[in-house]
Amino acid sequence: MPCRTIAVANQKGGTGKTATTLSLGIALAHRGKRVLLVDADPQGDLTKSLGWKDPDSLEATIANHLSAVIEGEGADPREGILSHKEGIDLMPANIELAGMEMPVLMAMSREQLLNVWVSSLKGDYDFILFDCAPTLGIIPVNAFVASDSVLIPVSVEYLPASAMVGLLNTIGRVRRQINPALAVEGILLTLFDSRNNLAHEVEQTIRDQCGSAYRVFDTVIPRRYRPPRRLPWARASSPTTGAAKWRAPSSALPRRWSAVGRKKVPITLPGVDDLFTSQGERDGSAIGGVSDIPLAAIDPFPRHPFQVRDDEEMERLAESVAENGVLAPLTVRAAGPERYELVSGHRRKRAAKLAGLESVPCIVRAMTDEEATIAMVDSNLQRETILPSERAFAYSMRLEAMKHQGRRTDLTSVQVAQKSGGRWSRDILAEELDVSKDKVQRFIRLTFLSSELLALVDEGRMKMLPAVEVSYLTAEEQDHLLDAIRAQEATPSHAQALKMKRYSKEGTLTAALVRSIMEEEKPNQVVQFKIPKRSIARFFKPSATKDEIEGRIVRALELLEQAERRRSELGGV
Structure with missing residues (x-):
């Protein structure tokens, strides 16, 4: 049986993540499975729950x-793994994990480190x-x-149910851009x-809105039941005990739930079309999984707006590829006999070529032009x-792709058509890109500038505004x-740009009016020269004003200039 890796996650605290991980791991171990629990939380609650009360004292x-x-x-990847008497292994965590956020963010292939x-x-x-x-x-x-x-x-x-929207969106982005099998x-x-x-009502709303897209387990963990502090609790036999309730999902992993009807509450969760396709669609769109494809057979994406x-x-990426290979497969689509069009991974392709590789791992996907454009833009916007200019044309291409998919995309005008549900198209696109609607509009306007x-x-x-x-x-x-x-060797200020626009x-x-406007003095482009006051304080009275100080300095410089001119005329140095 191949190893299965499962992340237990919710960005909202207090939802039972650690208890779920613990109960599921022990239940699987009692079924004869070899289980490793990985504590990926700097609070170290999972580590503490398994009996290591002082995670900060652990060496690895x-x-x-x-x-x-x-x-x-x-x-050694096994260094630091702890074994528990319940039959599970643990890779612990402590506060040092919090200090790894910045090093991970700065690392090459940063999303792949745990993998x-x-x-x-x-x-x-x-x-x-x-x-x-x-x-x-x-x-995470x-x-x-x-x-x-x-x-x-x-x-x-x-609140926890409504907060699940952000998590599902993040999972969707990871699946589209890095891990298609997620x-x-x-x-x-x-x-x-x-x-x-x-x-x-919340339970039924989650089942109604998520049931057709995701598995919602039949088992519901009651609030009054919490895992006992003393192990072994997962062996309790009564079906009404908290232990049995927490153990049940280990048996339910292969099954789908069936819903019952109740009331609804207004929690809007993303639909499957926004995040995932069905398993059948995934099987059909990923042709042959990951395949090694010759670099020479991969063509760049047409009008690719991002520079490589x-x-x-x-250079660092090429060195990493030479040492470790291409960790994240490229995404391509068929473009003819033995030819492929690169959707995401242009930098990785270039790094592979610099590293001397002849082929790279690729996921071949069946995608329309619009789907490929959206995937290309979304993956590159993570740089x-x-x-x-790259962001401007990327936003523009994405809007064009949305237009061909039947969406209004006139975001650069004041009047914008409404979408279904009364939401503005500008708002929907901005939400998909995780930026403000004004930012989207400003960047699209840049595509109207000359090169x-x-x-x-x-x-x-x-600057952006002018x-x-x-x-x-x-x-x-x-x-x-x-x-x-x-x-003028100067660019227009915002005020000058507004005047020219008017x-x-x-x-x-x-042309003459443009020159006249540009010749106006701009405060933000007047060269300023500052002298620390302590350096010249001895030459002025404490009560001297700024104008008096400036006038005295200018007069002193004029006298110095006159003295230097006289010396020059007398043949001095």
Whole structure:
């Protein structure tokens, strides 16, 4: 039986993640399975629950293995694993894991670090369970990338249920961009209070909204039942005991739930079309799983807006690929006989070529032009450094793809058509990109700039707000502005850009008027020279004003200039 890895996660605290991980792990061990529990929470609650009361005193934890992967050290992946009398193994965690957030964020292939470590352990276990921290940070994302599925414990209350939306969106992004095989194992309802009418309504709402897309376990963990502090609790025989309730999901993993009708509460959860396809669709869209494809057979994505630069970061990526190979498969789609079109992974492809590889691991997916464009944009928007021009054309391409899918995308105008449910299309796109609607609109306006002016934005010489206003000028007016910028060696301020936009709208913006506006002095571009007051305080009275100090300094410089001129005329040095 191949090893299954499951992340137990919910960004809301107090939903029973640790208790679920613990109970499921022990129940599987009692069924004869080899189980490794991984404490991926710097609070170390799972470690403490299994009897190691002082996790900070442990010499080896998951943090050490993350550090070893980042540094490329050949550490034993089994170092620090603790064995428990209940038949499970534990990789502990402590507060040092919190200190790994920044090193992980700065590392190459940062989402793959846990996967690199855990891959070498899969031959030793039937199940590996991650107890994730109550966040959606880089460590839980690492757990998602390393897992086959995510099990979501949700306490049957309004706020935890509504907070599940963010988690499902994150799982969806990980699946689309990094781990196509990731699935939702199921939703486990916990801390259910049968005396509370709202709890019944929340339970039914989750079943109604999620039941067709995700497995919602029949078993519901009552609030009054909590795992006893003393082990072994998972061996209790009575079907009404808390132990039996917590143990039941281990038997239910292969099964689907069946719903019963009750009332609804207004909790809006994302649909399956927004996050996942069905298993049949996944099987049909991933042709042959991961395959090695020759680099020469992979063509770049048409009009790919993101640059692939041979800089220091690329050099480091190439070194990593040469040493470890391509950790995350590229995503491609068929483009003809023995030809493929690259959807995501342009930098990895370049790094593989620099590393001397002839082929790379790829996932071949059946995608329409629109689906491929959206996937390409979403995957590249995860880069750490993105130029304004790259982001602008990426947003524009994504909007065009949405338009062909039947969505209104006139985001650059004031009047925007409403979507179903009364939501604005601008709001929907901004939500999908996880940015503000105003930011989307500003970046799309940049695509109306000439290439020369857009280059000034990329170089940081022209700021975003004036660039957006300049984008409303005609092509001829932008050429006049570019000439004025070269002559003045300065870019327009926001006020100047607004003035040119107004004259352009009136049809009176000539080349001469552009030069006149650009010749106006801009406070933000006047060179300032400052002298520390302590350096000159002895030359002035304490009561001297700023103007008096400035006038005296200028007068002193004039006298110095006159003295130097006289010396020069007398043949002095």
